[in-house]
Amino acid sequence: MTLTLNRLLPLLAASLALPLSATEIVGHRGASHDAPENSLSAMKEAWKQGADGAELDLWLSKDGRLVVMHDGTTKRIGGVDKKIVDQTWEELQKLDVGSWKDPKFTGERIPTLESIFDATPAGKKMVLEIKCGPEILPELAKVIKTSPLYPKQLVIISFNYEVMKQSKPLFPEVEHYLLAGYKKDKETGKLPELSEFVEKAKAAKLDGLDLNHGWPIDAAFVKGLKDQGLKLITWTVDDPEIAKRHVKAGVDAITTDRPAYLRENALGK
Template sequence: MTVRKLLPLALFLCATPLFAGPFLVAHRGASKDAPENTIPAFELAWKQGADAIEGDFHLTADGKIVCIHDYDTLRVSGTKKSVKQSTLQELQELDAGAWFQPQWKGVRLPTFSEVAATVPAGKKFYIEVKCGPEIVPELLRGIEASGLKTDQIVIISFHAPVIREMKEKASQFKAYWLSSFEKSSPLEPSLDDVLTTLRAIKADGFSSQADARLTAEFIKGIRDAGFEYHSWTIDEPKVAENFLNLGAQSITTNRPAFLREALEHN
């Protein structure tokens, strides 16, 4: 029996979108098996059957968009360069693959357009904005140039002003606010805090870390208010199954092939 069949019928019917199995988003690509946020990782994610890829994006000093998670390049290249203070050319001169495994030596940081070009028809592209709203004009130009359809694009960010700006400038694209939770109890942000933020920035949904303290009531509260709920970053099948049963509409994972196999044969 699949995880989906374990969901209450009413919850299943209201899920958006409907799908036959768990909707899996490859976190920075198939980042368990290839260097994160690189073309090899994204291409491998598609080969592993991911429904979507998630990549992290910053604006460079010369106004280009580059795919990298951190605010500097030290962790993924061994050389420390500030992303926002470096040109795209300077960033792409770095080796962003050798840190992961020797076989990936020479892999470079990709541009937004290069990542977008890997997205097949019918698949989705989760674009996590790591900087501020200043990226929005260039990001919209990049999305238009990509040729991807509106329903293939999802904007995500921890920065509420980014989501607000995107919805003001291009409301046709789905946009989710991201948040982790403080270690304090009860949960912070609270359900009321989350809903207040979502309404203020006109977000389409909320995406959170897979915190064990989250309850069905919390997630139901988000969805009953008309918002989507998504969860990250989950590599363990039992955790993924739990969050799907709680009402998560997608699971972001570093291991799309492994997780799908485990969930669909549970």
């Protein structure tokens, strides 16, 4: 990574505080309750609200550029019903991805990951959710290589196990968490088994799991994971009472649309 001395010194100092010492608050798609999700405005708002980290979603455009957006198409956010993978970066940059949220954000464009990295304060974390397949990894590696962020400021998450298996060796210093929802299987009617995700995470040498808040999370649940050498992030928690339970249980981080609100009402600070 290319770092100037002025940038490196505060990062090294800040990195001493990066290991999770208490439950951290991560802005879901930035502070997405108050700004357009996955926009540069949402990321800056997350930092303004005192978030410890901010999460975003990544796809790959038709011409191989990283695209910060949650959905596989641009219909909901950009008003064009077309897959991201079928659009070039130039086409994607013509979309207004702010006005759907509020007229005051009219003209907001899809940000580059580089611009988000540049806006990330020293000591804060960026959580990157990979929405597509392993084909994104070479381009992501190029961007991370020139990033001003210290490796401990980055986290990679995905539901795609193949992505995680290939990503962890590529970025060994970056923490990786396997995502898992908590819905009944449409065919069997059964809820997912935690053991399946624990086994996968350990086999790929991942750092932990990133679980939907619906999982039966309590102190014993978290201890069981930590006994296996795994950390735990939960998503998406906007209810202070749920957050309080997760904090009490000892989860490492909580992802929320409302960082300041949750910190004030669940952490009391």
